[in-house]
Amino acid sequence: MLLHDKFGRRISDLRISITDRCNYKCVYCRSGNNGAQFAEMPISDYLRIARVFVGLGITKVRLTGGEPLLRKGLIEMVRELGRMSTPDGDALDIAITTNGHLLAEMAQPLADAGLSRVTVSMDAVDAGEFARITRVPNGYDRVLAGIRGAQRAGLDPVKVNCVLLRGFNDDQIAAFGRFAREEGVVVRFIEFMPLEEDRVWSPEIVVTLDEILRRMAEFMPLREVGHASSETARLYVFEDGVGEIGIIAPVSHPFCGHCSRVRVTSDGKIRTCLFSVREHDLAGLMLRGASDEEMVEFILRAVDQKEERHHIGEPGFVPASRTMVHIGG
Ligand code: SAM
Numbered sequence: 001m002l003l004h005d006k007f008g009r010r011i012s013d014l015r016i017s018i019t020d021r022c023n024y025k026c027v028y029c030r031s032g033n034n035g036a037q038f039a040e041m042p043i044s045d046y047l048r049i050a051r052v053f054v055g056l057g058i059t060k061v062r063l064t065g066g067e068p069l070l071r072k073g074l075i076e077m078v079r080e081l082g083r084m085s086t087p088d089g090d091a092l093d094i095a096i097t098t099n100g101h102l103l104a105e106m107a108q109p110l111a112d113a114g115l116s117r118v119t120v121s122m123d124a125v126d127a128g129e130f131a132r133i134t135r136v137p138n139g140y141d142r143v144l145a146g147i148r149g150a151q152r153a154g155l156d157p158v159k160v161n162c163v164l165l166r167g168f169n170d171d172q173i174a175a176f177g178r179f180a181r182e183e184g185v186v187v188r189f190i191e192f193m194p195l196e197e198d199r200v201w202s203p204e205i206v207v208t209l210d211e212i213l214r215r216m217a218e219f220m221p222l223r224e225v226g227h228a229s230s231e232t233a234r235l236y237v238f239e240d241g242v243g244e245i246g247i248i249a250p251v252s253h254p255f256c257g258h259c260s261r262v263r264v265t266s267d268g269k270i271r272t273c274l275f276s277v278r279e280h281d282l283a284g285l286m287l288r289g290a291s292d293e294e295m296v297e298f299i300l301r302a303v304d305q306k307e308e309r310h311h312i313g314e315p316g317f318v319p320a321s322r323t324m325v326h327i328g329g
Contacts, residue, residue, distance in 0.1 A: 002057035002087075003262075003299070005272075005306040010260060014058045016046050017266040017328025018074070020066035024099050025135040026123065028165055030325055031197040032135065038326055039267040041283060043073040047080050049264055049282065052295045059086050060093040064328040066266060069102040075113045082114025095119065097161070097329060101139055103146025111153035118150045119159040119188075121329075124172050125179045133169060147185060159186045159246070164207035173212060174219035181243035188233050188246035194312060195274060195324040203313055209234065209249035216245065232258075256309035262302075263328055270299065271327060272306035275320045280305075 003011040020038050022030065050061055061081055068074060081094050093116050100120040107118070120143060124130040127140035150158045160179070164170045173189075180187040189212050194201035213236075216222055222236035222245055232255050233246035249255075256273075263271040268283025280302035285295065311317045320327070 003053075003303055005303050007257075007306070007308055009258070009306070010057075011262050011303055011306070012058055013060045013062070013261045014050065014053045015062045015064055015261060015263045015328050016050065017065050017264065017326075018043070018046055018063055018068050018071045018077070020266045020326045020328075021070050022065060022067040022099070022325055023070060023101055023136065024067065024139070026121075026133055027135065027198075028123075028133075028163060028168075028192060028196055028200065029323075038265060040071070041266065041268050043071075043077045045268065045283070045286060046264070047077060048286070048292075049268070049295075050081060051084060052292055053262075053299065054084050054086060054092065055292075056296065056299065057087055058092075059090070060095065062095040062097060064097040066325060066328070067099055067101070068096055069098050069106055075106070075109050078110055078113040078115050093117070097121065098146075099134070099139075100143035100146035101136075102142075104142065104149040107146065107149040107153040107155060111150075111155050115155060117157065117159070118155045119161055120147050120150070121161045121163075122147075123162050123164075124169050125175045126172065129169060129172065147183065151184065157186050157244075159188055161188050161190055161248075163190050163192050164212070165192055166205050166207050168205075170207050170215075173207075173215045177216050177219045177238070177243065177245065180245055181238065186244040186246055188248055190248045191251040193250055193274070193324075194317070195320060195327070197323045197325070199319075203251075206251050208252040209247045210252065212247055250310070251312050254309060254312075256307075259306075262306070265322070265327060270302045271322075272302060273310060273320075274324075274327060275310040275312070276307060277318055277321045278305075279321065 019040050084092050095117045097119045123133045130140040131137050176187045192206050221239045225235050233248045236245045269279035270282050285298050
C-alpha cells in the first residue's frame with residue numbers, strides 16, 4: 001500500500017527532526033534566547049517510525065532538526081536506515097540538512113554509513129556577515145571545510161541552501177553565484193517563509209524568485225534547465241554552463257500541488273504541512289504500546305488530513321503551531 005492523500009498526491013518523502021537543539025541562532029530563524037525546547041525520542045523510536053513509513057512507500061528520508069549533527073547516535077542511525085529498502089527493493093535515499101558546523105569531521109563517517117546526500121545551510125559567503133546571521137563567531141571557515149569535506153567524501157551533489165532577507169543578506173546574491181561556480185556546489189535560494197520565532201516576516205522582506213533571477217543576471221544570466229513537477233526547486237545553470245543554481249519559491253510560486261512530504265518532529269508528532277496548526281501524536285500512540293499495524297492506521301488517517309496548500313500572505317493567514325527550528329526544515 002502506497003501513501004496518498006485525499007488530493008491524490010503521492011507521499012514519498014519523510015523528514016524526521018532528531019533534535020530541536022541547535023548550535024546556531026540564525027537571526028531569521030531563532031530568537032536570541034534559548035526559547036522553547038521539545039523532547040527528543042530515542043533513536044530506536046525514529047528508526048521504527050521510519051521503518052513503518054518506508055513500508056508505506058516512503059523512498060526518501062531526510063534527517064533534520066534543530067541541528068541533526070548534534071545528535072549522538074546519528075551515524076549508527078544512518079547505518080540502520082541504509083539497511084532498509086523500499087517496497088520495490090530499492091535502497092532508501094538518505095539525506096541530511098545541516099548547518100555544516102560539525103560536518104568536516106562527520107562527512108566521511110556519514111558517507112561510510114550510507115548517507116546519500118547532504119544539504120548545507122549557509123546564508124552568506126562573507127565570514128563577517130555569516131557571523132552576524134548565525135550569531136556564532138568563526139563559523140564560516142568550519143562550514144566551508146564541511147562543504148569541502150562532504151565533496152571529498154563523495155556525498156554528491158552537495159547542495160547549499162541560502163535564505164535571503166531584503167536589506168540583510170541580499171547583497172550576497174552575486175557572491176553566491178561565484179561560490180556555486182568555484183566550489184562546484186548547487187546553491188539554492190529559498191524564499192523566506194513566516195516560520196521564525198521572532199515574527200519578523202513581511203512580504204517586503206522576501207526576495208522573490210523573479211528578483212533573484214534579475215539580480216543574478218547582473219553578475220551573469222541564468223538559463224532554466226527543466227523542472228520536474230515533483231521538484232520543489234527550479235533549476236538553472238549560468239549561460240556558459242558552469243555553476244548550478246536552484247530557487248525554491250514557496251511564497252511567490254507555491255508548489256503545494258506537488259507536495260510529497262510528511263514530517264515527524266523530534267518529539268514524535270506528525271506534521272502534514274510546514275504550516276499545520278494541528279499535529280498528530282504518533283509518539284503518544286507508541287508510548288501506549290501500539291503495534292506497527294496501529295501505527296500504519298494512524299499514519300493513514302493523519303496523511304488523509306494533509307492540508308491542500310499553505311496560505312502565506314493571504315488575509316487571515318494563521319501562523320503554524322511551531323516555528324521552523326522546532327518542525328525540522
Ligand atoms: N540546522 C539545520 C540547518 O541549518 O540546515 C537544519 C534545520 S534548519 C531549521 C533547516 C533549514 O530551514 C535551513 O536551511 C534554514 O535556512 C531554513 N529556514 C529556517 N527558517 C526559515 C524560514 N523562516 N523560511 C525559510 N527557510 C527557513
